[in-house]
Amino acid sequence: MADNKLQQQIEFITEIDKLKSVFRRTKILDNSRYENDAEHSWHFAMMALILKEHANDPDIDILKVMKIGLIHDIVEIDAGDTFIYDDSLKENKYKNERAAAERIFGLLPSEQRDEMISLWEEYERQDTSEAKFAMALDRLGPVMQNHNNQGHAWRVNNVPADKVLALNSRIDNGSKPLWEYAKGLIEDAIAKGYIK
């Protein structure tokens, strides 16, 4: 029989399978279907691995960025995906997600629960190099996806160009070269009429 600690860890690993059924507003690059949070989190962690040299902070702890990438959306199992351009959802977002973090990470042994909640809170606060670079990667993916499919999520949700530029400009806080790249994609999308 598994000891109590392993049993708790297995329960957590089983619970987070549900992230594969939380769908986002962005489509995968072949446009065949919406992306789910689990595969988005995989792509995020891969981006951390491949793009780390572009972080503004050369001494960034890339393992921590990868951990943030893997766990940052787990709260959405309970709280659901919040479309970042929808201001009406912002008010209760933190409260709902914090409750979700306590329930889901609370399945783990206490030391691991504390580490996971602390990583999630660090990402929310955006006050470390790792959290800022993680945010840059979390935003870059959807910009690439939306540029690739003629601005699908921006168009169907009526997001204006100035809002796309403003919300994605925080990529700059984590990586100047990645913001230069993303800004180029957004400007190209505006020029091509993908954004209103």
Added chain:
Amino acid sequence: MADNKLQQQIEFITEIDKLKSVFRRTKILDNSRYENDAEHSWHFAMMALILKEHANDPDIDILKVMKIGLIHDIVEIDAGDTFIYDDSLKENKYKNERAAAERIFGLLPSEQRDEMISLWEEYERQDTSEAKFAMALDRLGPVMQNHNNQGHAWRVNNVPADKVLALNSRIDNGSKPLWEYAKGLIEDAIAKGYIK
């Protein structure tokens, strides 16, 4: 404009989006659909993070295990998913996957290409603690999934009990406690008639 190195990295990040459309023989835990390689790789990396204390080698480099988890199936974009219980597919598996590794990781700047191919080869060779623990996690997931859905992949593919036990016993090389746990699930599946 992005410099040449960033452009290569972006091309790789775009290419690997295809992993979200490579489907496996196992279903996600709610049984609603088959699992894809990208979300499987996310779950694998999460398991590395949560279960590291159960590795046989207490000095294991968990960042390396996570990297292996994230990249180990990328070759399947070209080579497809090989069902581990199907012996007929083994012969050309390495050759096809090696060619895929060279093409896909070959999109990256040379230093990163070499690191990724080396990680993938290390996992294939199974001669380090990290590769062995990674294999344990890669096997544990499907055992949990199949136990959960009355042995779906074992039943529909006619895999006999001795083969399920033999192929999964390699979990023991990476983690004795995880093999104890997985063996318990397989024995329970046999007792319940989920495996022929």
